[in-house]
Amino acid sequence: MHIVVLDDYQDVARSFGPFDRLDATVEVIHEHLDDPVDALRGADVVVAMRERTPFGAAEFARLPDLRLLVTTGMANAAIDLAAAEAHGVVVCGTGGPTGGSPKSSATAELTWALIFALLRHVPAEDAALRAGRWQTTVGTELGGLTLGVAGLGRLGSQVARIGQAFGMDVIAWSANLTADRAADVGVTAVGKDELLARSDVLTVHLKLSDRTRGLFGRADLARLKPTAILINTSRGPIVDEAALAAALHAGALAGAGLDVYDREPLPADSPLRTAPRTVLTPHLGYVTRQTYAAWFTQIVENIEAWAAGSPVRVLGS
Secondary structure, eight states, X not given: OEEEEOOOTTSOHHHHXXXXXXXXXXXXXXXXXXXXXXXXXXXXXXXXXXXXXXXXXXXXXXXXXXXXXEESSSOOTTXXXXXXXXXXXXXXXXXXXXXXXXXXXXXXXXXXXXXXXXXXXXHHHHHHHHTTOOOOOOOOOOTTOXXXXXXXXXXXXHHHHHHHHTTOEEEEEOTTOOHHHHHHHTOEEOOHHHHHHHOSEEEXXXXXXXXXXXXXXXXXXXXXXXXXXXXXXXXXXXXXXXXXXXXHHHTOSSEEEESOOSSXXXXXXXXXXXXXXXXXXXXXXXXXXXXXHHHHHHHHHHHHHHHTTOOOSBTTO
């Protein structure tokens, strides 16, 4: 059996996953490949990291030996499950700390890291101190500010509760959010326009779909206060990236903290790389020791179960 693991940027797949249990040749690719098909030819099993790599009918047709595709998480919008089934490819996922457990707080924690970094100017002050300067900015306290949460699911609810602990006024919106659901979390449900108008901190926690793609565009960003900051740790295409970069360059927003992008890794020529008042992280929301330990262990379990004829954690079944 030939296994290829994609996008192991930190070179940790083998240390977190017991791949030595498998009677297989395991190849690990550490850099991102825009078109990895050539590197995957001859692989029986491919391990995909999140939604970095599209697997549709065209890709499956070019990989006749592929029989098992394992993705981290229990959903992957980049995989066409119908095409996989048509080509005889089983697709399995992983659970674990960020795969559906209500106890996971990894992405919520990173959301707050970005909020703090922006409001207290942590990257700028770190750079200034190293350059010999002292106290170059004035920060903003959270108490009394309005936290706007777009999407009040598991992650949005975690972020909302932390905001309440800091004395923030928390409001929330999504297309299907009810007043009762918001009340369960202790926040106020509002319309989209009110969310934009009132938020001092707007944080996005929605799933990417045809309905949410481009949900926050140029006109929406213009409704935000010029003193507001926007945080996105969900999926890049939910926020119009070009419109956000333009708003930042024009001074129409106080800042943005981003962990996700239209294309990942973020292209070298992306205008976000030069946008002012930004804190950019390379999709670290799920990147924790706890998550990787669970994911890579379950990846090996999935391969073992599939090889034994009884696949587990099958997507689309």
